Amino acid sequence: MTNQAFLRxxxxxxxxGEYIITIDTxxxxxxxxxxxxxxxxxxxxxxxxxxxxxxSRALSCYYVNGIxxxxxxxxxxxxxxxxEQFIKLCKDYNIHPGDLxxxxxxxxxxxxxxxxxxxxESYWFKCLIQIILKDEEPEYEEVDGIRxxxxxxxxxxxxxxxxxxxxxxxxxxxxxxxxIINLS
Numbered sequence: 001m002t003n004q005a006f007l008r009x010x011x012x013x014x015x016x017g018e019y020i021i022t023i024d025t026x027x028x029x030x031x032x033x034x035x036x037x038x039x040x041x042x043x044x045x046x047x048x049x050x051x052x053x054x055x056s057r058a059l060s061c062y063y064v065n066g067i068x069x070x071x072x073x074x075x076x077x078x079x080x081x082x083x084e085q086f087i088k089l090c091k092d093y094n095i096h097p098g099d100l101x102x103x104x105x106x107x108x109x110x111x112x113x114x115x116x117x118x119x120x121e122s123y124w125f126k127c128l129i130q131i132i133l134k135d136e137e138p139e140y141e142e143v144d145g146i147r148x149x150x151x152x153x154x155x156x157x158x159x160x161x162x163x164x165x166x167x168x169x170x171x172x173x174x175x176x177x178x179x180i181i182n183l184s
Contacts (some may be wrong), residue, residue: 003126003159003162003176004159006155006176007106007155007156010121010151010152010183014151014152015168019065020064020065020066021062021141022062022066023063023141023143023148024061024063025027025143028064028146042093045092045093046081046091046129046131047088047145049092050081050085050147051081051131052079052081052137053077053147054078054079054148054149054153054154054157055077055078055081055130055149056070056072056074056076056175057077058073058078058153058154059074059175059179060074061148062148064151067106067182067183069151071178072178076128076129076130077128078129079132079148080132080133080138081131082130082137082152083133086133089145138153139153155176158172158175
């Protein structure tokens with residue numbers, strides 16, 4: 001099955017009601033993940049600001065007809081935001097990106113620029129976060145106060161990334177192949 005055929009079948013199954021989509025938020029880190037480390041507060045603030053979780057972390061929470069669609073353990077966080085939401089986040093965290101005209105922002109170990117509000121000290125923590133800016137708010141489903149990008153949008157984005165020459169093509173193709181196998 002080609003990637004496009006899989007996406008077509010997924011969209012058709014969702015539209016006809018053949019696929020019952022559910023989201024299980026228990027696959028996200030629990031409250032202790034955020035409680036024990038104030039540094040993880042940034043992720044909670046992204047949720048509170050209206051950011052939409054997407055990518056493999058969101059996929060790992062999706063079920064189709066009771067079957068978990070994605071088994072790989074995600075190692076990063078991908079969020080979709082509007083430019084206005086991102087600018088407010090930058091203001092709240094005193095972040096000054098060099099260029100506000102980019103469509104993606106990666107926060108890897110550069111979190112040293114983040115400020116915890118206590119004596120203006122900055123800190124480092126390992127938490128790979130990618131914020132992807134969109135002109136309009138993306139489609140989402142909200143569960144337990146967390147916005148998830150729709151399953152068909154995530155699959156469509158992964159297929160788009162596969163068709164764009166870049167270093168992570170094989171990861172996205174592997175993800176799509178895993179989805180095809182799990183839903184067959």
